Amino acid sequence: MTSTIEPLFFFESNYLTDTKVYVLDSVNSGTGRTEKKDLYHQILKPIFELINVDHEYIATTSASTVSEFAKSLDGSRDSTVIFISGDTSVNEFVNNLSDKPSAKLKLFTFPSGTGNSLALSVGLTDEIDALKKLFNSSSKVAPLNLYEVDFPKGSYFLVQDEKTTEIEGPLKFLVVLSWGFHASLVADSDTPELRKHGIERFKLAAFSNLEQEQKYEGHVKAGDELLDGPFAYWLLTSAKRFEPTFEISPKGDILEESLYLVSFKTEESPSYIMDIMMQIYNKGSHIDNKNVTYKKLTKDDKIVLTTTNSKSLRKRRFCLDGSIIALPEADEHQLSFNIAEHPNRQFNWELFIVF
Numbered sequence: 001m002t003s004t005i006e007p008l009f010f011f012e013s014n015y016l017t018d019t020k021v022y023v024l025d026s027v028n029s030g031t032g033r034t035e036k037k038d039l040y041h042q043i044l045k046p047i048f049e050l051i052n053v054d055h056e057y058i059a060t061t062s063a064s065t066v067s068e069f070a071k072s073l074d075g076s077r078d079s080t081v082i083f084i085s086g087d088t089s090v091n092e093f094v095n096n097l098s099d100k101p102s103a104k105l106k107l108f109t110f111p112s113g114t115g116n117s118l119a120l121s122v123g124l125t126d127e128i129d130a131l132k133k134l135f136n137s138s139s140k141v142a143p144l145n146l147y148e149v150d151f152p153k154g155s156y157f158l159v160q161d162e163k164t165t166e167i168e169g170p171l172k173f174l175v176v177l178s179w180g181f182h183a184s185l186v187a188d189s190d191t192p193e194l195r196k197h198g199i200e201r202f203k204l205a206a207f208s209n210l211e212q213e214q215k216y217e218g219h220v221k222a223g224d225e226l227l228d229g230p231f232a233y234w235l236l237t238s239a240k241r242f243e244p245t246f247e248i249s250p251k252g253d254i255l256e257e258s259l260y261l262v263s264f265k266t267e268e269s270p271s272y273i274m275d276i277m278m279q280i281y282n283k284g285s286h287i288d289n290k291n292v293t294y295k296k297l298t299k300d301d302k303i304v305l306t307t308t309n310s311k312s313l314r315k316r317r318f319c320l321d322g323s324i325i326a327l328p329e330a331d332e333h334q335l336s337f338n339i340a341e342h343p344n345r346q347f348n349w350e351l352f353i354v355f
């Protein structure tokens with residue numbers, strides 16, 4: 001009898017020549033594009049022309065370009081999609097792939113958004129560093145793990161506090177699903193005014209949230225543990241860091257099929273949230289704080305979150321890789337999460353990350 005051991009990742013040098021190549025430039029990501037700050041036109045296009053990389057360039061023109069592009073992929077060929085974006089655009093792409101075709105999809109992510117947790121998680125820390133990796137013959141490819149969340153019926157996307165699309169089925173996330181303080185600051189920072197500040201927008205929104213009580217009532221069953229709220233902070237993540245120095249999950253490894261629950265309860269003290277945020281910035285030392293829950297969850301763990309007293313909009317907003325989702329107006333809700341058996345699949349597509 002023979003047995004084979006599948007490697008976690010393999011070296012890959014031919015994704016620019018052997019697959020159909022797309023460059024998806026999400027032009028609103030980060031602080032946007034200007035004539036002087038335009039990675040594709042200034043750097044990538046001239047190099048691709050020089051070395052004859054046949055590719056299709058798509059620049060977003062609206063909030064639906066990413067999803068329309070994902071829906072348009074027909075799966076007739078394996079493809080490589082190079083994202084010049086942040087995490088939200090990658091999430092929108094994955095969640096809008098069509099359920100008919102089947103092919104392999106390799107994703108390469110330039111860290112061109114605000115948070116860039118996915119790119120950071122595979123060591124792509126800045127655009128120039130990522131550019132070197134894109135052309136490096138010893139780049140690696142690994143399965144891109146996706147996690148599933150089932151929102152209550154009637155939940156909807158919220159863009160700049162306005163209701164947009166209603167959610168029709170379970171959604172995938174790649175790096176983070178949050179509630180509480182984290183979701184609130186991401187939601188509140190999504191205004192044209194704050195977006196001009198780049199990564200600082202999260203800090204500005206964080207300070208205004210710190211002036212309000214952070215009390216999100218409910219409980220979570222995570223594996224063999226039942227944790228009672230009210231929570232100030234609550235999230236599930238596969239990533240190690242959300243920003244270069246914001247080490248939310250020091251034991252996290254995006255290449256593993258696992259999530260970490262990071263949460264802490266509401267306290268009376270005026271400074272407890274800031275103190276824990278500083279510990280996160282201090283090499284993730286919050287995981288040693290007895291008030292912080294830090295728990296690894298794998299595919300055998302059932303995760304169910306119940307929210308209570310959650311009628312007010314601020315209490316029922318969630319962040320899905322940067323997108324904001326609101327639950328319908330009701331006192332109580334249940335959300336379930338799933339770590340699948342083959343987490344790098346969306347319908348019949350097989351997804352990989354290049355780094």
Ligand SMILES: Nc1ncnc2c1ncn2[C@@H]1O[C@H](COP(=O)(O)OP(=O)(O)OP(=O)(O)O)[C@@H](O)[C@H]1O
Pocket residue numbers: 026027028029030031060061062063064065066085086087088089090092112113114115116117321322
């Ligand atoms: N021309 C456009 N008009 C309106 N919305 C756009 C346009 N281009 C992109 N978008 C949307 O803007 C968002 C950009 O999110 P993305 O994650 O790429 O960047 P970010 O928010 O700066 O980074 P991060 O998610 O890492 O914090 C996506 O929802 C995308 O669909």
